[in-house]
Amino acid sequence: MLFNPEQLISKKILLWDLDGTAFSAANKLHDAVTEIGFREIYGVEARKNDVVTDGMTDKQLIIEVLKLHGLTKEQVEARFIEMINVMNENFLRQIKPGDYIPLPGVKELATAIRAQGTPNGILTGNPEIIAWEKLRVAGIKDLFDFGAFGDSTDKRVELVTEAKRKIDTKFGINYPMTNFVILGDTPKDIACARDAGIPVVAVSSGRYTFEQLKQEKPDLLVPSLTETAKILKFIS
Ligand SMILES: [Mg+2]
Known part of the structure; x- marks a missing residue:
């Protein structure tokens, strides 16, 4: 060991x-897949940089951005697992050598x-x-x-x-x-x-x-x- x-x-x-x-x-792949999730799961056209995201957890920034679009924390959490799944799937599909x-x-x-x-x-x-x-x-x-x-x-x-x-x-x-x-x-x-x-x-x-x-x-x-x-x- x-x-x-x-x-x-x-x-x-x-x-x-x-x-x-x-x-x-x-590139901004992480932002892009977050925004796909906002659209597909919550039906919201939101930008990740609607809030200052530095140092926030993704869960926190997803809640904060969607609050600006009228959703409550409870509404966000109700579909949060689906949100992360959509982000993961799109990220794994689109990532390329040299992106990080x-x-x-x-x-x-x-x-x-x-x-x-x-x-x-x-x-x-x-x-x-x-x-x-x-x-x-x-x-x-x-x-x-x-x-x-x-x-x-x-x-x-x-x-x-x-x-x-x-x-x-x-x-x-x-x-x-x-x-x-x-x-x-x-x-x-x-x-x-x-x-x-x-x-x-x-x-x-x-x-x-x-x-x-x-x-x-x-x-x-x-x-x-x-x-x-x-x-x-x-x-x-
Ligand atoms: Mg950092």
């Missing part, structure tokens, strides 16, 4: 955000973490099937071990509890949630870590600049994940 469950309990485990942190997108590109330093950092006997976790607003498919196309799927995904909740902070459930089940342990460290590229990732009472590493490889993220006071801030030694030191 790659990991020793007894030792995992005392290790800090990184929970990676995906978009803007692990990879960048070459790993950001600099990602493979090296994820590999170095694994080499220390620590798994890499995912904490993303993406639905689970779409998240793993993006990672596959980016060529980095095999470097990730478990995850918490944005089709399970409309509150990002609850994904930390979900990550604990996943790791506990996978390795048969009772992992202390405060040993998780969030890694992300937006102020919402930082807020999520604060809400959960855990540290956060911010990387300015996404839509926010180094200066913008600095104002949010992350525990560690790096311009890119090529700062392998700094990040490893922070989580050691």
Whole structure:
């Protein structure tokens, strides 16, 4: 076995955000399939960027966008499984090689973490099937071990509890949630870590600049994940 469950309990485990942190997108396929779902399932011509979606879980943004079009949260939730199914089907059908590109330093950092006997976790607003498919196309799927995904909740902070459930089940342990460290590229990732009472590493490889993220006071801030030694030191 790659990991020793007894030792995992005392290790800090990184929970990676995906978009803007692990990879960048070459197109707006994820937005497009969300909008297909709005139309096919809810009969609404809505744009995903009707709201600021950065750092929202997909469940949250789907509810928020559809509220703008007069639907209640209960109405959205009543057909939410169908919504995710339509998104997944269209995403899997349309995705092409090169659609998701790993950001600099990602493979090296994820590999170095694994080499220390620590798994890499995912904490993303993406639905689970779409998240793993993006990672596959980016060529980095095999470097990730478990995850918490944005089709399970409309509150990002609850994904930390979900990550604990996943790791506990996978390795048969009772992992202390405060040993998780969030890694992300937006102020919402930082807020999520604060809400959960855990540290956060911010990387300015996404839509926010180094200066913008600095104002949010992350525990560690790096311009890119090529700062392998700094990040490893922070989580050691
Ligand atoms: Mg992100």
